Amino acid sequence: MAQSQVEIILLKQLASCLAMPMLVVGAEGELVFFNEAVESLLGLRFDDLGEMGLDEWPATLGMTDEDGGQVSDADRPVVAALETRRPAHRRVGVHGAGGVRRELAGTGIPLVGKDGQLLGALGLFWEPQSSWGAPRDDLGGPHEVELILMRRLAGYLAIPIFMVDASGRLLYFNEAAEPLWGCGLEEVLSIAPAELYATLEPTDEEGSPLKLDAHPIEAARARREPAHSCFSMRGLDGVSRNIEETAIPLIGQSRRLLGAVGFFWEIDES
Amino acid sequence: MNVTLWGTRGSLAAPGPETMRYGGNTSCVEVRAAGRLLVLDAGTGIRRLGDTIERDVGRVDVLLTHLHMDHIQGLGFFEPLFWPDCEVHVWGPSSTTMSLHDRLTRYLSPPLFPVRLRDLACNLQLHDVVPLRSFSIGEVEIQTRLVCHPGPTVGYRIECGGASMTYLPDHEPALGAEDYLGEHDWIPGIDLAEGVDLLIHDAQWSAEEYPRYVGWGHSSLPQALDFAAAAGVKKLIPFHHDPTHSDEMLDRLFDEQEGSRELPFELVRAAEGAVFRLPGG
Incomplete structure (x- = not known):
């Protein structure tokens, strides 16, 4: 099987498991x-529509800008993410089920394989649901299948990714993230979360300390919505790096919060 | 706890002379414990099971792992559904946006089926298992988890009076992982199967076939054996045989595996009709 097929299989199965609107x-x-x-x-079924080209699917899905007007392909979050290989965010409009027009937050996240090949992009539409529940009380022990699939997908990607559980405890980061941390996963897992965060000394774009609740992955977990920001972080190797992060909460099939996942890009200021 | 296999085949019923021994009916397993009757999945095997159920049973619990056709195709032909004095509880997974009722109605309604859920004579009660992690039916304790298979799919662990069994008929724990057994807490479904007396697990493919079917949601026989070993089960029944696998081919596949490794559990080449009496229960 072609390597890229495994990533797409994992991505489709993961998207099927999650309660957040994803394409x-x-x-x-x-x-x-x-x-x-x-x-x-x-109000449309994917199986009725099938795969479609970029020239066709935005209109078929009823996508507009936030004012109901046309939006150029370059401004669509997933297309912008493909072109820039960076996350993209904007308000979008959709003509939803029953002809109701809705405004949503749209996020596009590019997906790059370990060989550097652009695989595609993940698109999320955000409209928080009151029916999304709190995490389970009995965290710990074997992980939910949604977290397992996310971890396996992350293992195939060249984008630094890390994942926390519903309580904010670090569960995993992939090989691509190791240079940002300055160490391997096993070393980090043994450090208590508060101590770890203090060691990283994250600062915002003004150079002020970045509080934990302002960190994208914590914000995504706590507020159950995507979060995005740029900040500096010192890895466990003592090197400071400028980082752009987009984080999303993971709401599973049970419609409960399972955790959150952060996608990192190192900002090269040269 | 008594466990009876009424259908061991996956994907499509496969009757015929070449499948007479292992059987051609799709997934259905009967569990009797503490005076309760549980039916795991409603493949074509459920029809013959229905013919054997005592008329005064009072209540039957059908536990569906998912709603793929091979696991629900027999439901509309299950006799107790047509008994006015019978409670039939159907447990199964909802999806992220649709209730179990709405999902089942897609099948049990025209044009796919002439009888609607609301037309059934029994006292039908539906239960969505996705928000639950455990529930009980009398003295029978059941745990459920979402597992690795396309679409909302659960496995069940059933315990009663010291006996335990786990049912994972459609499961691909190795999806996308070279060493999926390396970290215990990251193996899908592992806590359902931990240490049980009897594990019934997906083993649809041979090792040679699996690479062609990655992502289809099923395991190879060697993968099922690996999973059972990791879970520390006492007995494993490989299940959900591919419709193209004849009795002779299944014999050969089992012979190959038993000849190539020492297994820390009993591998049972269970056929349709086989009965297991688990201690306790």
């Missing part, structure tokens, strides 16, 4: 999949 596009912007939450939002 997947390929490297050319073609629509590859959208999950049931998108189906419910739009």
